[in-house]
Amino acid sequence: MARPLRIVVIAILGFLLSTLVNFAFNTENTLGLDTLFKIRGPQTPPDDVVIVAMDETSESALGVGQDLTRWRHLHAGLIRQLQKQAASFIVFDLQFIRPQPSEDQELAATMRAAGNVLVVECVQKFRHGDQDFYGREECSDSNSRPAISREGDTNIQLPEQLVGMRKVLPTSAIADAALDSAPFYLISDASNSSVREVWTFSDALAESPSLPTLLWFYYLQHSGAIPDQGKPLSAGLTAQRRACQSNSTISVSNAVSERQINEVLCEGDSRYLNYYGPPRTLRMESYTDVYEGKVGDLQGKVIFVGRANRQFSPGKSDFFQTPYSDSRTGKMAGVEIMATQFANLLEDSFIEIPAPGWITSSLFGLLIAILLVGFAGWPGIALSLVFALAYASSTVWLFGQRHWWLPVAGPLLIQLPLSWLLSLAWSRYDLMRERARMLAFVRRVFPQWVGMLPATPGQWTENVNVGSANTERDVSGLCLATDIEGYTTIAAQHSPREMWALLNTYYQVLGHPVVSHDGVIADVTGDAMMAVWFDAPATQQRRAACLAALEMATAVASFNLSSSQEPLATRIGLHEGDLTLGSLDAGTSSHYRAIGDTVNIASRIQGVNKYLGTRILASHSIAADLDDIESRPVGKFRVVGRVEPVKLVEIIGVKHGDNAKPNEMHHLFADGLAAFQQGQWTDAARLFHAALARDANDGPSRFYLRKTLECSEMQALEWDGVVVLDGK
Template sequence: MLALTAGSLSNTLTDLELSMGLDWLFDIRGPQKPPSDVVIVAMDETSENRLGVGQDLTRWRRFHADLIRQLHKQEASLIVFDLQFIRPHPADDQALAAAMRAAGNILLVECVQKFRHGDQDFYGREECSDTNSLPAISREGDSNTELPEQLVAMRKVPPTPTIADAVMDHAPFFLINDATSTSVREVWTFFDALAETPSMPVLTWYYHQVQARKLPVTPRPISSWLTEQRRNCQNNTNEPPVDSSQKRLLGKAICQGDSRYLNYYGPPRTFRMESYADVYEGKVEDLKGKVIFVGRANRQFSPGKSDFFPTPYSDSHTGKMAGVEIMATQFANLLEDSFIEIPAPGWIISSVFGLLVALLLFSFAGWPGIVLSLVFASAYASSAVWLFGQRHWWLPIAGPLLIQLPLSWLLSLAWSRYDLMCERGRILEFVSRVFPQWVGMLPAAPGQWTESANAGIAKSEKDVSGLCLATDIEDYTAIAAQHSPREMWTLLNTYYQVLGHPVVSHDGVIADVTGDAMMAVWFDAPATQQRRAACLAALEMAAAVASFNLSSSQEPLATRIGLHEGDLTLGSLDAGSSSHYRAIGDTVNIASRIQGVNKYLGTRILAAQSIAADLESIVTRPVGTFRVVGRAEPLNLVEVVGKISGDPPSNKMHALFADGLAAFQEGRWPEATRLFQAALALDANDGPSRFYLQKALHYSEMPPLAWDGIVVLDSK
């Protein structure tokens, strides 16, 4: 839940996703090849020097007419001027207008001005400059009085009538040229503030589709028709009479919002770019059918010059991108239907990511969960990169990877630690409450010892020859994952009462209770008495747990038990300022390993062979010799089956198993196979017979190189 909340919170950091996440995706994807039909004629530094115009845009107008004739001669499809012809130049305008009219395929960018606080904070492009910034509103009284509220206004400044009447159409293309602005990632398709006027790339795209006969010819000017269709689209009225394929094209271009995220093809100068002077002088060929964008585009140095903007690919080497290149990029995205799309709201994707990470961390506690969540996050990031490159889908990655994932890890580790401490505290509280005779061996609080409660133990250690009983709950991790800590506490509270009473009733001492495991010891008594008491306690524990599982509505807690005897040290272990009472020694470890062998044999109680000696009232049977993990010396084990009174009854299945075990240990695999199959015919649920049958069948086909009758177990 915390990870889910973090996902919703991280998505609010839009600046992080815009400035980092989207840039990462562009960097990883790398540049792509732009459409070959798009060519930029750059009014660059070389042209400034060769034509002697410098950086004064008004001095270029005398050359535009010859440029248009050269492009018309080469049969260019469309010619788009990213220039605003606002002020008249009588010496040049007539010739330029005649060339535009003769070409018949000229589109002109309109000047757009944006004001905040009336005539303050003015923004415009190129010739759309401060010399044309008239107040957007009128103010009464003192003109020097500051406006009390922020007022935003946009307006178009038309080109000179001579030029406007000569071109095929014109439309605005507006980008904020603000030194404090971040990279240009989003562009307008229509301008709501300008009465739904289409932007120049949309207008150019429609004319291009008309030429390609993919869209119908409409009454000119098309810019006015597009504005009308945009309004009709918003009102769901008067749809244009077009077929289904044309309707899809128009719907995506006209009806989908008023802005789109640009899919940049690469750094500046990724599009084919020809020098204005070279085209003007007729040195450039292969322009037939091309859409030509004419505008300022420096090839070498852009810092400090206007109409250049940072993009996701901008750096100290590439510099900023010219406005005309951004216009060409938007047109190319329209042409290829390749804008960056957001398939679903970012908060939904981030929330789903956070939920899946939380499920992994909840299902797999600790480091396994962290590793699996890292693998999942890597797969998510790889999918996001692939979808960005192949489908142009933008999935959030900065927030999920930089915020959600580390935060989820920290919260998971903190919660696991807190949950563990709470569980330990509840278990120890239960033990001290239910079994008051053990209070002298229990901490007053989790991990703490008091001088009064442990006066005879906390300061001393005792070496004894005793017997250790180890228990473990089968599949405890899976069971705990399905319940809350409170539910597990309630379940274990009853379980340990059931498990502990047989130990106490047979004079045993519980040395440790940790999660799903309990360790009990017998000492300071004759060996035969200890063995008999421990075996009886184990049998009663198994019977009590079976009854508990039948009466419980929760999952059964199948319990495995292992018994071993040997030397032990009983005493307290100091850890900082705390002490912990434990039974220490190899005997404890071996008892735990014997308990684990039950998992392989399908049994419940296993003991070292020495424990079964001279126990006339306990039924046991040998189950083989094993070499367990971490111990070189093999262990001869017996299964503690039950208790009897009087003469032990004969058991034909046990006899067949014993004969089969002898044949198995001597390497007579076919005979062992036959005997184990006969044993299973009498008792199909006998785990040891089933275990050895599988081994015998395997060894019949692939005998071991050196056989000594010992079964090697490679895991706990």
């Protein structure tokens, strides 16, 4: 499989599995976000936020117990104490739903006099009309009444699909006396899952702002950051939310950014809370101490009043899991979550998702896949691990410094290991393919070694099937023979060590084109190399051998230019026919060779280059049907040791397109060769002269001109057009 396709497959599979696991188990929240909070640790909350806790100490000291309605006669005194301290705002996270006439009048009068008290509105989520109510504290305990009226038989169950939410307002006396009121609904209240998101506006409740959002806008008005929007502000914010025209209706000072106001009013209805730490991280004062005037330093503070235990007390209601919750810290009170949301608004420090999670996960998986495919095996795994650690470190840093939440659990726990497995599986697959290729090569060239190869890597057996393989094999193939011109003279000028170093580099240059074109180097002796092609269609073998020969000539020319030693002029000959591949035993050693007349003729053809001044010669059949290989006939030769003449062609190069211009010199030479073979010496000499006029360095024209002049001076009794060579 191609590398780009492997990269895409690894990236897509990792992303899909990560997405499915996150969808099924919410891993990015439970493992990702919660872990980031714990790694970052607690942070310092703003000083302006204080919680007055209706805690265990206050319950005992004031004799009110856990029934929240028994505290109501105390709230007026608490408000008066906070007014003496000049608190900025007082927020009651208490639902004043059940009327208490004997106490409500005093409390309402105190609230009205203070002018800075906000109260929470009860939110109920219901199903089946009068069943399955969900709400905080007395909101659910005291108001389980039908949400809709039913006609006819009241025993008929309402459909399951009837699901809704509603607000239950405080008593009219309290609601009228308070500065304003708004709902505060916790998404996961009364459940075991952690509270991570809170509403800024509740679209399901007619675009109502949540109480922390409402308080924040009152705070901005009080500090002069925004102009007075009129009262009650909750109705005005709802109208602006519906119109979403904050840019034209609210002007801001430098104390708060217009961007933040626009985001709160117009962009989404929930935000991820940036918790400052476990329960009781925010400043918390006991209700009793504040009521009795024992607490100072509350001037300008925003006070949240509500139930909040000082000690972990399991089983109590209105306490919720957070990312910091554990068996030691316990759950967090609802009033602390409300105060945390207001503090986040105050500091503009909500947890933000800078880009959709699927984009980040996709890019992570893609980069991991590129590393694993580009650096196969353990190097790729090591590099991907380094990248994953860098990504994890960046994620932790961005979370701590910028409050940015990037996916962690999916990329590191799912995508990375899966990518490793896929990469190793492909490496194993590539190894098995390479082994199969090597085994096929050994079967072709070294069949006597096949019995030693294992069924799987790592299981070498030296004695299995050793005797079952043939020691020789007859094939129809193609031989390529090379030789270095003037090698004896060059060797005489250097030490054996110097020649070894020179030839070692030379044969690496010479052998690469053979291997790259699926050839096999059968023998290297001194200055000569023999390569063979077999077990492939004839046309494919011929093309591969010609291309290898051309690349060898180019590679040797480059090698000679870069070498400080004498140039190694290489001659190449090609011939095809029957051969025998086999092992030749010499004493105690065995040598595998290509044997046969085809090998000898290829070597003789290579030698003809010396006479013609050429570099690559081949028997005529090799280039006969290769349209993309440029060649030219150079005559018929009777080489040493062979009676039958060999018709040869020079391999010139690779053709580039069908519109290549004809070589005029080659045409003149071809006509001269035809005249020479017919014994027309005068015409042949004239044509060879004309060819040399076009290219004075053309070796075949120069050879045949000299041969023509020799023949014209001899009176041959019989002429067959064959050139006889007496030397190799």
